[in-house]
Amino acid sequence: MIETENLTRRFGKLTAVENLTLKVEEGEVFGFLGPNAAGKTTTIRMLCCLIAKTSGKARIGDFSVDDPEDCLKIRKMVGLLPGDVGLYDGLSAYKNLDFYGKLYEVSPERREDKIKQLLSLLGIWERRDDLVGTFSKGTKQKIAIARALIHDPKLLFLDEPTANLDPEASKTVRDFVLDLKKEKRTIFINTHNLDEAERLCDRIGIIKTRLLTIGSPGSLARGLQARKTVIHLRHVNPKLLAAVEKLRAVKDARIADNKLILDMDDPERDNPEVVRTIVEAGGSVQYVTELRSTLEDVYLKMIRETEDQ
Amino acid sequence: MRLWKAWIVATKDFGVIRENKYIFYSIIAMPLIFGMALPLMILILLAGAPVDVVMSFLGMLNVFFAVMAAMLPTVIASYSFVGEKVERSLEPLLATPTTDGELLLGKCLAAFLPSMAATFIGAAGYVAVIDLWSYANQGVFMLPNLNLALIVGLVAPLACILSVEANVIVSSRVSDVRAAQQLGGIVVLPIILVLMLGSLFAFMPADLLALVMSGVLAIAAVALFYVSKATFQREEILTRWK
Numbered sequence: 001m002i003e004t005e006n007l008t009r010r011f012g013k014l015t016a017v018e019n020l021t022l023k024v025e026e027g028e029v030f031g032f033l034g035p036n037a038a039g040k041t042t043t044i045r046m047l048c049c050l051i052a053k054t055s056g057k058a059r060i061g062d063f064s065v066d067d068p069e070d071c072l073k074i075r076k077m078v079g080l081l082p083g084d085v086g087l088y089d090g091l092s093a094y095k096n097l098d099f100y101g102k103l104y105e106v107s108p109e110r111r112e113d114k115i116k117q118l119l120s121l122l123g124i125w126e127r128r129d130d131l132v133g134t135f136s137k138g139t140k141q142k143i144a145i146a147r148a149l150i151h152d153p154k155l156l157f158l159d160e161p162t163a164n165l166d167p168e169a170s171k172t173v174r175d176f177v178l179d180l181k182k183e184k185r186t187i188f189i190n191t192h193n194l195d196e197a198e199r200l201c202d203r204i205g206i207i208k209t210r211l212l213t214i215g216s217p218g219s220l221a222r223g224l225q226a227r228k229t230v231i232h233l234r235h236v237n238p239k240l241l242a243a244v245e246k247l248r249a250v251k252d253a254r255i256a257d258n259k260l261i262l263d264m265d266d267p268e269r270d271n272p273e274v275v276r277t278i279v280e281a282g283g284s285v286q287y288v289t290e291l292r293s294t295l296e297d298v299y300l301k302m303i304r305e306t307e308d309q
Numbered sequence: 310m311r312l313w314k315a316w317i318v319a320t321k322d323f324g325v326i327r328e329n330k331y332i333f334y335s336i337i338a339m340p341l342i343f344g345m346a347l348p349l350m351i352l353i354l355l356a357g358a359p360v361d362v363v364m365s366f367l368g369m370l371n372v373f374f375a376v377m378a379a380m381l382p383t384v385i386a387s388y389s390f391v392g393e394k395v396e397r398s399l400e401p402l403l404a405t406p407t408t409d410g411e412l413l414l415g416k417c418l419a420a421f422l423p424s425m426a427a428t429f430i431g432a433a434g435y436v437a438v439i440d441l442w443s444y445a446n447q448g449v450f451m452l453p454n455l456n457l458a459l460i461v462g463l464v465a466p467l468a469c470i471l472s473v474e475a476n477v478i479v480s481s482r483v484s485d486v487r488a489a490q491q492l493g494g495i496v497v498l499p500i501i502l503v504l505m506l507g508s509l510f511a512f513m514p515a516d517l518l519a520l521v522m523s524g525v526l527a528i529a530a531v532a533l534f535y536v537s538k539a540t541f542q543r544e545e546i547l548t549r550w551k
Contacts, residue, residue, distance in 0.1 A: 011548065048404050051544050076406040084397035088321070090328040102317045103405040131328075147401065 001026045001155055001186040002047060006056035009042050016042040018210045019056065024203075026154075027184040029177075031191060031201030033299055038208045040190040041083060044157045047188070049074050060155065076104065079148035081158045085140045089133030093124060093143050096132055097150055104151035111150070118146035122176065138169025145176060156180065159190045174200065198295050212302040220298045228291040229267045229274065231260040234284040243281035244274055261291065310414070314407050318415025319422070322389050326423060335384045336423050340431025343373045348438045360446060367439055367451075368515070371460045372505065374432050375522075378465035379500045381424035382472040383493035389419050390480030391489040403543050413477070413541040420473045425466060432461045459519035467526035472497045474530065477537040481545070500526070 002024035009017045017039035024030040032040045045051045047058060049071035061077065063070035087096050094115060101111035119125040122142040124135075132140060141161070148156060161177065162170040177200055180187060191197050197204050198217045205214040213220060233240070236258050244262060245253050249270035252263035260278070264270050267290065275285055326332045348370055355363045393399045402412065436452040443451035453461075475496040476489070483489045503522070539545075 045547065049543075050400070050403055051547055072406045072408070075404060078404075080401060080404040082397075082400040082404070084400070086396060086398035086401045088325060088398060089396060090325050091321075095324060099317070099321045100401070100405065103314065103402075103407055105406065144401070 001028070002030075002058075002060055002188065004047075004056065004058045007043070007046060007053055007058050008055045009039070009046055009051070010054045015209055017046070017207075020207070020211050022205060022211060022214060024186060024188060026186050028203065029181050029187045029189065029201045031189045031197040031204040032207055033191060033194065033197050033204055034207040035192060035303060040207060041159055043207070044080070044159055044188070044190060047074075048078055048080050048157060076151070077153055078155045078157060079151065079153035081144055081148045081156070081161055083159045083163065085144040087132045087140055087143055087147070089131065091132060092129045093119065093132055093135070094128040096143060097147055100147050101150045106151050114150055114152070115146075118149055119143075121179075122146060122172075136169075138165050138172065141165060141169065141173060142176075145173065149180075153185075155186045155188070157188045157190075161189065161191070162193060162196060163191075170196075194294075194296050194299055204295070206299055206302045208303055208306045210306075212306060213298070217295050220295060229262045229264060229271055230289045230291050231262065231274070231278060232286040232289070233258050233260065233278070234286060236260060236283075240278055240281050240283045243277050243283075247274060247277060249273065310408070310410050312414075314411040315415035315418060318402075318407070318412055319418040322416065322419030323423070325388065325392065326385060326419070329388060332384055332388055336381065336427045339377050339381055340427045340434060343370070343377050344431030344434030345438055347373065348435055352438075352442055364451070368456070370435065371457050371515075372464075374428050374435070374457075374461050375464040375468045376501050376505065377431060378424055378428045378469040379472040379497045380494075381427055382420040382469055382476055383490055383497055385423055386416075386420040386473055386476035387480065387486050387489035387493055389416050390477060391483060391486045394480070394484050395486060399546055403546065409542055410538075413538065416541075417470075417473050417477070420476065421466075421469055424469050424472075428461065428465050428469070432457065456515045456519060459516060459523070463523045464519055464526065467523055467530055468500055471500055471526055471530045471533060474533040474537040478533070478540050481540045 002022070004023075005021050007017060007020040008015070016037075020039075020043060032043065034040050042051070046053050046065060047060060049065050053065065058065045060074045063074045063077075065071060065074065088099075091099070097115045097118070098111060101115065106114065115128075116125060119128055122145070124139060124142060127135070127139075132143060135143070145158075145161070148158075158177070162173050165173065174196060177187065177189070181200070187200075189197070189200060201217065203214065203216050204220060206212045206220075236255050238255075241253055241255055241260065244250050244260060247270075249264050249266070250262050251265065254261050262274060264274075271288060275288065278285055326336070348367060351366050351370070352363070355366060393402065432453075436457070439452050440450045443449055472493070476493045479492045479496055480489050483492060503525070
């Protein structure tokens with residue numbers, strides 16, 4: 001659905017996006033993670049044909065962002081939720097959506113049905129005739145999402161969909177995105193909310209001008225470091241450490257408080273032998289847990305590495 | 310260029326104008342002032358003066374309709390363009406399958422049509438007031454005459470177009486509605502000055518002067534059209550508009 005090759009955008013001497021190459025499949029929820037000014041919004045704007053690229057290629061479905069005719073078709077098939085909701089405060093919720101429905105060339109009957117369906121789904125149908133200026137930030141965000149969906153787009157770009165929202169409104173928006181995911185829409189989310197990315201996305205790309213890494217939330221976390229086994233003991237002593245270090249399965253072992261932290265390739269296979277060895281060496285095992293790196297670890301590691309360069 | 314798309318943009322702006330009391334009352338007030346209050350004031354102040362004197366004063370009022378047509382877009386266009394900036398609604402608008410030209414035309418129509426409607430209503434009121442007076446005093450209907458027709462039908466629309474274009478350019482440089490109105494007012498000041506001076510110093514017949522003014526305004530409007538079109542580009546709006 002989305003395909004880019006060495007996509008680059010410069011603003012004068014500043015490079016906002018550099019050599020971005022990625023592929024997002026149809027029906028996939030793809031998350032773009034990165035700090036402020038990492039090039040996330042610029043990428044979305046290039047993909048929505050809002051700004052031109054400096055070099056490289058980008059295609060949305062069968063259409064190229066280079067061709068002005070294709071750009072109109074791209075804009076017709078994508079829905080955009082920008083960083084700022086950008087609704088008309090002086091118009092009602094219904095009129096806001098109706099205006100965009102017309103611009104997206106939705107037929108009058110379909111428009112009416114769609115507005116009713118979306119506003120009902122988001123729980124604001126009863127307030128459809130209220131001026132948008134009277135709504136809370138969360139409600140405005142819901143209307144902006146409805147606007148992005150008014151023409152039933154195959155591809156949805158969400159730029160920071162829960163930024164500045166309170167936890168309850170964030171949850172409503174997240175749940176709505178999950179519902180959209182079930183409908184097998186392709187969704188491209190810009191966020192710096194790691195938890196949100198982990199919950200919503202099939203795959204995540206970490207960007208800081210360049211694409212630093214890409215993969216599923218799980219694979220990214222696994223790729224950062226091997227899974228570790230943490231053995232909580234009543235007392236830990238160097239004798240126990242020496243005993244486990246002798247085992248072939250243990251690649252690395254260290255002591256932290258009353259815990260032994262072991263690095264192994266296949267903990268499910270090797271943990272029983274490790275526990276047995278510790279018990280035989282006089283250790284008193286209280287419980288065994290797993291230490292996994294999180295998406296946050298991956299994100300921070302990647303960003304720090306780029307800063308160091 | 311799909312005119313119906315431009316019309317959708319324009320009708321949305323008409324809705325916003327209707328909801329905005331400041332613009333709405335400005336549009337209503339101008340024709341009342343120029344079309345009714347000002348001629349009535351002259352007639353009252355000059356009551357008893359020779360008919361020729363009154364006629365020469367009233368003749369000068371014609372040009373006010375072109376001035377009005379140049380002034381009104383500064384109020385409407387500032388909301389139409391800068392208002393979108395303030396509400397940050399330009400990005401979703403630009404993300405729709407609408408061309409830059411269609412959006413620009415829609416926005417320009419939203420400023421042009423109400424301004425011209427107000428101008429025509431004002432002119433109609435003016436004709437009614439003057440004709441009531443002239444019929445009562447001379448037994449003839451003085452208006453409409455060729456000069457008023459040229460000013461309202463030619464000079465005023467051109468002045469209005471020029472003002473709209475100037476406001477598009479101004480709007481790209483400011484992010485505050487009041488600043489846009491003030492700057493827009495300054496930008497249209499030369500247009501108003503040319504119109505006023507032309508009517509005050511009658512160095513050529515009034516009808517010929519109206520035609521010359523139209524020519525000058527038309528040339529300026531064409532030149533400014535290219536500048537405003539270059540200003541209203543998606544890329545420009547999203548990356549350079551303040």
